[in-house]
Amino acid sequence: DTEVTQTPKHLVMGMTNKKSLKCEQHMGHRAMYWYKQKAKKPPELMFVYSYEKLSINESVPSRFSPECPNSSLLNLHLHALQPEDSALYLCASSQGGAGSNQPQHFGDGTRLSIL
Amino acid sequence: AQKVTQAQTEISVVEKEDVTLDCVYETRDTTYYLFWYKQPPSGELVFLIRRNSFDEQNEISGRYSWNFQKSTSSFNFTITASQVVDSAVYFCALKNTGGFKTIFGAGTRLFVKA
Numbered sequence: 001d002t003e004v005t006q007t008p009k010h011l012v013m014g015m016t017n018k019k020s021l022k023c024e025q026h027m028g029h030r031a032m033y034w035y036k037q038k039a040k041k042p043p044e045l046m047f048v049y050s051y052e053k054l055s056i057n058e059s060v061p062s063r064f065s066p067e068c069p070n071s072s073l074l075n076l077h078l079h080a081l082q083p084e085d086s087a088l089y090l091c092a093s094s095q096g097g098a099g100s101n102q103p104q105h106f107g108d109g110t111r112l113s114i115l
Numbered sequence: 116a117q118k119v120t121q122a123q124t125e126i127s128v129v130e131k132e133d134v135t136l137d138c139v140y141e142t143r144d145t146t147y148y149l150f151w152y153k154q155p156p157s158g159e160l161v162f163l164i165r166r167n168s169f170d171e172q173n174e175i176s177g178r179y180s181w182n183f184q185k186s187t188s189s190f191n192f193t194i195t196a197s198q199v200v201d202s203a204v205y206f207c208a209l210k211n212t213g214g215f216k217t218i219f220g221a222g223t224r225l226f227v228k229a
Contacts, residue, residue, distance in 0.1 A: 004159075031215075042206055042219035043160070056215050088158060098215040101148045103162040111158075 003027055006091050006107035014115050015081060021110050023074040023091030029105070031098035032074040034066060035090040037109070043090055049074060050098035081114045088112075117142045119209050119220035127226040128197050136192045136223045138207030146212040149183065149190045154204040154222070166190065167212075197227045 004025045013019050023032065031050050035043035047066045048056035054066065063085075065077040074091055088111050092104040118141040128134045140149065151163040164174065166183050174181050178195045194201055207220040 040222075040224075042222050045216060048215050050215065090158075090160065092160075099213045101165070101167070101210060101212060103150055103165050104160075104217065105162065106152075106160040109158040 004091055004093055004105050004107035006089075006110050008110060009108065010111045010113075012113045012115060013078070013081065015083075017081075018077070018079045020078065021076040021089055021091075021112075023076075023107055024072055025093040025105070026072055027093065027095070027105065028071075029093035029095050030071055031094045031096065031100070032068060033092040033094075033098075033104065034074070034076050035092065036085075037088040037090055047076075048098050055098055078112075081112075083114050086112055086114045117144075117209055117211065117218045119207050119218050121205075121207055121220035121223050123223045124221070125224045125226065127228065129228050130199060131196050133193060133195050134197050134225065134227075136194075136205050136207075136225070138190045138192065138220060140188050140190065140207070140209045142209060142211060144211040148210045148212065150208040150210070150217070151181065151190075151192050152206045152208060152219075154206065156203070160206065163192075194225075197225075199227050199229050201225060202227045 007022045034046040037043045046060045049068045067075040088109045090109045091107045094104045095102040120139045147168045149166045152160040154160045180193045182191045204222045204224045206222045210217045
């Protein structure tokens with residue numbers, strides 16, 4: 001079992017739907033990350049939160065909206081997604097803020113399919 | 116610019132063989148950290164090792180060993196006596212000290228056959 005919990009594990013949604021991905025960690029980590037991973041590719045950074053503040057947005061389309069309600073939770077709100085957004089979405093956290101050099105702890109991911 | 120190159124896309128070995136996964140990195144920073152992660156079919160990336168740029172000492176952990184050579188900008192990973200459970204994608208990654216972003220290599224997919 002991983003220490004970073006992501007829900008749901010699988011999600012199928014239509015292009016007009018609104019859904020949210022959730023990520024939770026209770027390790028006291030103060031940096032949290034969203035990655036998108038396509039098959040046979042490395043994880044691609046989307047967003048970085050450091051001490052609950054958005055620190056990096058890698059020019060992600062506005063149909064993806066991150067939220068960090070507190071230091072343990074990270075959400076990714078989805079709206080009007082496109083078929084090319086189908087991928088594995090990974091959440092990660094690391095000790096200290098994002099500028100620390102601690103390794104990232106990853107969740108199992110949410111496999112998202114857009115119809 | 117930062118870059119991590121894992122030239123081996125896929126490697127297939129028979130159980131009990133030794134296998135080395137190559138990683139070459141580029142960075143202009145003098146202080147940085149290197150990582151290896153394992154991604155089994157289940158999906159989550161599992162942290163294996165972190166090495167900082169000042170520590171070129173090689174490390175061994177059970178069947179795993181890492182060879183860091185700053186002179187050639189390489190951080191190679193060797194699995195001794197491979198096992199089927201080692202089958203996974205392995206990512207090498209680079210992070211400059213104080214930076215917020217980790218740069219991942221393309222990954223090497225390792226198949227270990229029984």
